[in-house]
Amino acid sequence: MLRRLDLRPTASNGDPLPRPATLRGMMPRAEMDVDGAIDAVRPLVEAVAEHGAEAALDATERFDKVRPETVRVPxxxxxxxxxxxxxxxxxxxxxxxxxxxxxxxxQRRPDVVTQVVPGGTVTERFVPVRRVGLYAPGGLAVYPSSVIMNVVPAQAAGVESLVVASPPQAEFGGRPHPTILAAAALLGVDEVWAVGGAQCVALLAHGGTDTDGAELEPVDMVTGPGNIYVTAAKRMLRGVVGIDAEAGTTEIAILADDTADPAHVAADLISQAEHDPNAASVLVTTSEQLVEAVEAELTSRVAATKHTERVRTALSGPQSGVILVGSVDDGIAVVDAYAAEHLEIQTRDAAADAARVRNAGAIFVGAYAPVSLGDYCAGSNHVLPTGGCARHSGGLSTATFLRGVHVVDYSEQALRDVAGQVVTLADAEDLPAHGEAVSARFEEARS
Structure with missing residues (x-):
């Protein structure tokens, strides 16, 4: 079921693993043409920017086969x-x-005051974004957990105005799934919009007037995972609003040796595959015997699981597979190159091996920390970087909703002491007025 890539050294090939950039090109990975999706969503995003809620509801009726009476849920x-x-x-x-x-x-950050010189301080204040839009996807599953993962860090950061948005469901009268609404209510969120997809991102960014005449206030930032069209809209509107990340298809990588339980490994691969036919499930292991045992477990477990066809499609696709390595050290190099959204470590010395990993959205250590725990009840956040973006980005956190603002406070003497250096650097950059803005404060004529 799983494709195999053998990176173990042989007698005739004792070369080390390829460099990280080469390894990245060899990894199983879902293809995601965001630029192509932008072409598809551009007219929709532009229509919402011009016509507001009516355009968003038109798109909702076309794609979700339902038209809510109002965007805002009563x-x-x-x-x-x-x-x-x-x-x-x-x-x-x-x-x-x-x-x-x-x-x-x-994770809430205290302000940091640094006295640079006597009379001169720089304070870094962490200021929350004022208003954010938090997206909870619909589609193949219901995600009240995503409501929690977005709302809790925003509240912890001190965001004063929150709107949760989720696609309307025809079977629920054009409102989001009741469990989404209940999760929002549990969290004390009283503003929920029944809108999804690219039109949701556009409406959050531009705002408008609801069908009942109420204002739909635009937000300063949009966070939360979604499909490729949500991602395309976020890319288009970045700058109009802040975004957390461009979420891609979900993925799991498991680094395992011969001590791993094949039933655990198989169950965890399946758990990620049931999200989406394009979900990625990758096993990196030193043990061919483990691979055989995992394959046997998959054969029985995939047939018995609820979403059999979805899981089978995901596991057999080009985004999933097994990578055989010669050592755990090589396995760590491979998972670092892959930079998985979710990385499980199921090795003999899992904690020590996990400590050596540089690139992952979240790391799950040992036999009793499956990704499913992190999805719901670990306390960690499950909105994580995908598609290798964990090489440079982290997951959603309280810090996502905070902006560091430097506050500079210098006395007259502290400025006088460094005025010459400021003038010198301004002249070196051929920006003499910069220097004059300092020297003007100390001209004799002003004394």
Whole structure:
């Protein structure tokens, strides 16, 4: 079922692994043509920019086969969804919220005051974004967990105005799934928009007037995962609004040796594959025996799982596979090159091996930290970089919603002491007026 790439050294080929850039080109990876998607969504985004909610609702009717009466979900619908929520689901959501708050509130940054010289300080203030739009996707699954993963860090950062947006569902009268509404209500969010896709990103960015005449205030930042059209709209509108990242297809990599339990490995590969037919599940291992055992487990488990065809398509696609390596050291080099959204370490010395990994959205250590734990109740965030972006980007956190602002406070003497150097550097850059802005403060005629 899984394609194989053998990177083990042989007697005739004892060369080390290729360099990281070459390795990246060899990795299984889902293709994602965001530029092509931009061409498709450009007319829609431009229509929403010009016509606001009506254009967004037109697109919603075309793509989601339903037209909500209003974009904003009535407050009563949120209260009803929470009242009707299954008690077991409510308890699980409350556990997820509590653990996420524990982690994300610790990420709040204190202001840092540095005295550079006597009379001269630079303070870095961490200021929250004022208003954010938080996207919870629909599609093949329901994601109240994504509501939690977006809202909790924004609240921990001190964001004062939040709107959760999620695609409307025809079976629920043109409103988002009730579990999405209930999760928002549990979190104290009272503004939810029934809109999804590229039209959602455009409406969040530009705002408009709802069908009942109420204002749909634009946001300063949009966060949350979505399909390729959501990603394309985020790329188009970056600059009009801030964005967290360009989310791609979800992925898991598992670094395992001969101590890994094949049932655990197979179950974890399947758990990621059930998200989407294009989801990536990659096993990097030193053990051919483990591969054979995992394949046997997959044969029985894929047939028994609910979303069999979706899982089978994902596991057999070019984005998934097995990479055989000669050592755990080589395996670490491979997973660093791959830079997975989710990386599990199931090796003999998992904690030490995990500490050596540089590139991953989130790392799950040992047999009892599966990705599913991080999806829901670890306390970590599951909105993570995909497509190799973990080489340079991190996941969603409280810091995502904070801006570092430098506050410069110098006394007259502190400025006088460095005035000559400022003038010298200004002249060196052929910007004499910069220097004059300092020297003017000390001209004798002004004394």
């Amino acid at each position: 407050a009563a619908a949120l209260a009803d969804a929470l009242r009707d929520l299954d008690p077991g689901v409510r308890e699980a959501l409350e556990t997820s919220i509590e653990r996420a708050r524990t982690v994300h509130e610790e």
